[in-house]
Amino acid sequence: MKALDELTFDNRFARLGDAFSTQVLPEPLDEPRLVVASKAAMALLDLDPAVAETPVFAELFGGHKLWAEAEPRAMVYSGHQFGGYTPQLGDGRGLLLGEVYNEAGEHWDLHLKGAGMTPYSRMGDGRAVLRSSIREFLASEALHALGIPTSRALCVIGSNTPVWREKQERGAMVLRLAHSHIRFGHFEYFYYTKKPEQQAELAEHVLNLHYPECRERPEPYLAMFREIVERNAEMIAKWQAYGFCHGVMNTDNMSILGITFDFGPFAFLDDFDAHFLCNHSDHEGRYSFSNQVPIGQWNLSALAQALTPFISVDALKEALGLYLPLYQAHYLDLMRRRLGLTTAEEDDQTLVEGLLKLMQNSGVDYTLFLRRLGDESAALAVTRLRDDFVDLAGFDAWAEQYKARVARDGDDTQEQRRERMHAVNPLYILRNYLAQNAIAAAESGDYSEVRRLHEVLTRPFEEQAGMEQYAQRPPDWGKHLEISCSS
Numbered sequence: 421m422k423a424l425d426e427l428t429f430d431n432r433f434a435r436l437g438d439a440f441s442t443q444v445l446p447e448p449l450d451e452p453r454l455v456v457a458s459k460a461a462m463a464l465l466d467l468d469p470a471v472a473e474t475p476v477f478a479e480l481f482g483g484h485k486l487w488a489e490a491e492p493r494a495m496v497y498s499g500h501q502f503g504g505y506t507p508q509l510g511d512g513r514g515l516l517l518g519e520v521y522n523e524a525g526e527h528w529d530l531h532l533k534g535a536g537m538t539p540y541s542r543m544g545d546g547r548a549v550l551r552s553s554i555r556e557f558l559a560s561e562a563l564h565a566l567g568i569p570t571s572r573a574l575c576v577i578g579s580n581t582p583v584w585r586e587k588q589e590r591g592a593m594v595l596r597l598a599h600s601h602i603r604f605g606h607f608e609y610f611y612y613t614k615k616p617e618q619q620a621e622l623a624e625h626v627l628n629l630h631y632p633e634c635r636e637r638p639e640p641y642l643a644m645f646r647e648i649v650e651r652n653a654e655m656i657a658k659w660q661a662y663g664f665c666h667g668v669m670n671t672d673n674m675s676i677l678g679i680t681f682d683f684g685p686f687a688f689l690d691d692f693d694a695h696f697l698c699n700h701s702d703h704e705g706r707y708s709f710s711n712q713v714p715i716g717q718w719n720l721s722a723l724a725q726a727l728t729p730f731i732s733v734d735a736l737k738e739a740l741g742l743y744l745p746l747y748q749a750h751y752l753d754l755m756r757r758r759l760g761l762t763t764a765e766e767d768d769q770t771l772v773e774g775l776l777k778l779m780q781n782s783g784v785d786y787t788l789f790l791r792r793l794g795d796e797s798a799a800l801a802v803t804r805l806r807d808d809f810v811d812l813a814g815f816d817a818w819a820e821q822y823k824a825r826v827a828r829d830g831d832d833t834q835e836q837r838r839e840r841m842h843a844v845n846p847l848y849i850l851r852n853y854l855a856q857n858a859i860a861a862a863e864s865g866d867y868s869e870v871r872r873l874h875e876v877l878t879r880p881f882e883e884q885a886g887m888e889q890y891a892q893r894p895p896d897w898g899k900h901l902e903i904s905c906s907s
Contacts, residue, residue: 421468429489431518441493447536449579452482456870457575481595482577490518494538499605499672510540534593547583551859553592556683562850562877568658570680571598604723605672611726641730646739651678656716657750663689663786667699685903688849692779692786760841782810794841798826846880853898
C-alpha cells in the first residue's frame with residue numbers, strides 16, 4: 421500500500437499539448453473535509469485506505485495542494501446535446517489532474533470535478549455542489565458492484581464554499597477515476613473544426629493507448645470503432661437489464677471506452693416503466709429509459725461521422741450494423757440469467773417482453789420482483805408474487821409459460837436456483853430516495869448515512885444483516901423525485 425506522496429504520474433494526455441487541453445489550477449474549497457471515500461477505488465491506485473482520514477487527503481482533493489508531478493488540464497471537446505451540435509464544450513468544472521499508474525501497470529486518470537472555472541466554463545462558475553457530487557460517487561461505485569462498465573469514484577470532499585444553483589448550496593469536489601476521459605465529443609471537435617492533424621493525433625493516441633490489440637488488424641481504426649460499438653452495445657444492454665437510466669446521453673457524455681460516464685440526473689427504475697424519464701429538463705423525452713437503446717446507436721453514428729477521415733463510410737455502416745444484434749444478444753443473455761434460465765430457447769424474448777408488459781401495467785417494483793422470483797421454486801414464487809399484478813389472468817398465463825420454461829431448462833435444486841438467481845438479481849440498488857436521504861443528512865453535516873449507503877451498495881447481491889431498510893419499496897414521495905442537470 422502506498423502513501424499519497426508515492427503515486428507515480430505519467431501524464432500522457434497532457435503531452436498532446438495545448439490544442440487538446442488548457443493548463444488550469446484547481447480553485448480551493450473553503451475548509452475542505454472528507455465526506456466519503458471508496459476503499460475499492462483507492463486500491464486501484466494502491467493507496468492505503470487509512471490516508472483518506474488524513475488532513476492532506478482533503479487538501480489534495482479539495483484543491484489546496486497538488487503533487488509536483490501533476491499537470492492539471494481542462495480538456496476541450498464538443499458534442500451533440502439533445503440532438504443539436506454545440507461547437508465547443510470542454511471541462512467546464514473539471515480538471516484532469518494527471519495520470520497515475522499502479523503496480524499492475526494500469527493507468528488511471530485522476531479527474532477532479534468541481535475544481536473551479538476553466539476556459540470552457542461558459543456562463544458557469546466551475547463548481548459542483550454536495551448533492552450532485554454524492555450522487556456521482558454513489559452511482560459510480562454502485563454500477564461497478566453490479567458489473568456495469570463505469571468510471572469510478574475515489575472520494576467526495578465537502579466544504580463551506582457557497583454555490584448558487586436554484587438556491588444557495590455548498591460546494592464539493594468528487595475525484596473520479598477512469599482509464600481515459602476522452603469522449604465521442606473529442607473526435608467531433610477536431611472533425612468539425614477541420615483540424616485533421618490534431619484529429620489524427622487524437623486517433624493515434626486512443627488507438628495506441630486504449631485499443632493496442634487493434635494495431636494487429638488489417639484496418640486498425642475500423643477495428644477500434646467496431647470494439648467501441650461492441651462495448652457500447654454491452655454497456656447499454658446492462659443498463660436496460662438492471663433498469664438504469666442515464667438521463668443525459670449527449671455525445672460529450674459518451675466515453676470512448678464504452679463505460680458509464682458523467683452522471684447527472686440518473687435514476688434506477690423503481691416500478692417498471694419503459695417510458696420513465698429521470699431528467700425533468702428533458703421535455704421531449706429524448707433520453708427516456710426505452711430510448712436509451714436507439715440513442716446509443718445515434719451517438720455511435722455521430723462518432724462514425726467524425727471518423728470518416730480514417731474509415732470508409734461503407735465500413736462504418738457495416739460496423740454500426742453490429743450494434744443492435746449485439747445489444748439484443750447481451751440483453752437477452754442477462755435477462756435469461758435474471759429469470760433463472762441456463763439455456764436458450766427461441767421464445768425467450770417473448771417471455772421477457774410479456775413479463776415487462778405486465779409489470780408496466782401493474783406498477784411492479786422491477787428489482788424486488790426479480791429478486792423474489794429466485795427465493796423459492798418457480799411455482800411457489802409466482803404464486804407468492806401474483807398479488808403484485810392487476811391483470812391476474814394475464815399474469816397467470818405468463819406464470820404457466822414461465823414454469824414450463826423452467827422445467828425444460830434443467831434439473832437443479834432449489835438451493836442452486838436461489839444461489840444462481842441471487843448472484844445476478846440485486847437486493848440493493850441506488851434508489852433516488854435513498855440517495856436523497858443520504859444527501860439531506862450530509863447537507864446538515866452528518867456523513868454517516870452516505871458512508872453506510874455506500875457500503876451497502878458495494879455488495880448489492882448479498883443480503884446484509886440489519887440493512888433491511890435499504891431493500892424496501894420506496895415511499896410514494898420517493899418515486900417522484902425530480903432530478904435536473906444542475907450541479
